[in-house]
Amino acid sequence: MYSLEINFLKDREIRPVAAGAGRAAAPVGDRTPLYLGLAAAIAALGLVGGYFAFLQYQIQQLTARNQQLDADVAALTAQLADIETTQQQIELVRLENEAFANVFNEIRPWSALLQELRDRTPARVQITTVNQTAGTTPTDDPEAEPLPAGGLSITGVACSFNDINDFMLTLKQSPLLDSTTVLISQAEKREELLDPEVDGACPGSPPNTPDFLVDFTIDANLTTTPATQLLEVLDRQGAVGLATRIRALRDSGVIEGQ
Template sequence: MYSLDVNFLKDRPQYLPQPQRKGGISLKYPTGDLTLLYVGVAVGVTLPALLGLGWWLLQGKIVELDGQITQLDQESKRLDTEIGNINKIKDETKAIKGETQTLVTVFDQIRPWSAMLQDLRDRIPAAVQIKTIRQTPPIPAAEGQPPSNPAGGLQITGLARSFNDVNDFLLSLQQSQFLKPTESRIVTATLVDAPATPGVSQPATSVTIRTPKVVEYTIESNMNNVPASELIRELEKKGTVGLVTRIRTMQQTGVISK
């Protein structure tokens, strides 16, 4: 009889004989779907390239912004210089306007004596004489306050035939545009002997001729502080052509309002 001797262990993989490696490393290449591998390789290559490109663009943008900042700094310094010059010009203009306004205010308070005397000649009654006309200074104001009447006032002394003539003269002065009506008043009014007429002497007789009594008066009044630009018509009536022409010129230039 024959017997079969079968060794099944030889058919198992772990019992199969291993091939002998000869010089070198044996590489095993993956098999199957390689899409994920290709994607990984592409990402690994593309991502650093994109990062490098982004870094290069960022550096270029930084350089451009640095240039713009430098340019803006220079422009800012130039504008600061121009603003300083403009402010300086504004300050100088303001100072000039202030000085001009001060001069205009003083000029607008001028009361020409020619107009004042002509106004007195037009208002004095026939029975009244004027001996002296004196301008009085303004009354000092409190410290830090402007004078109430910077134009000052007038003091008129003279002779009148009667007290009624002095009163008539005062009423006429109160209607003047150059004086304040409420501040015109009679200070003194006294009966005195009429002064001798110059060049006329008493006759050589025993009879003494007595002259009639006259009233010696003193009238004071404050000048009106209305600007001269508001008295143009009155100044024209009194013949003050030069002052009127100057005022009209300043009104045309806008220095004095019309």
């Protein structure tokens, strides 16, 4: 076989390479956007840093405020404790004053009671003894506590049963006694006639007419009305000292009363 060889290099024109020939460098563009982006990033970082610093400042302020509030709460708690202690002391004094006032309100001076009985005793009735009792409790409540004011047991003689009834009705009108408890607990006619020459005669009886005396006992509870509402009665029956003290206590506000 035959081979054909052709040399093209001999026919190529050799051209000199021009200076600066080759890949052209990329032209330098405008860097303003780069600077703007960098400035925006720096500004954003500055804002974040400033906001963080502001938050830290706010946290410090709130922490200080919280500590101040805690101190205020502690001070108020101490003041409330002092106020509660003072209120307890005031309540104790009030209770003591109330107990003191109750003592005066429950006092029933015997001088006033005896004078009240003398004023209300009819002419045909004579009282022999007056005893203080614990008072009578309601029959429907046997477990009731004893009355603080107590009661009286009046023993005497009368010219008749009617005179005893009149005396009982008169005692029911006394402001120093509980009218609902004034009762005749015992009445018994004596067997012996009253001798006018020795014992005298009952007032209002016909001359030379002997009478049978009647022994009786009347029980009554003292009134539970406060003494502050009985000042006029106490004055009238001679208990001026007690009435004066009660008025002084009432005027000073220690006790209440009309």
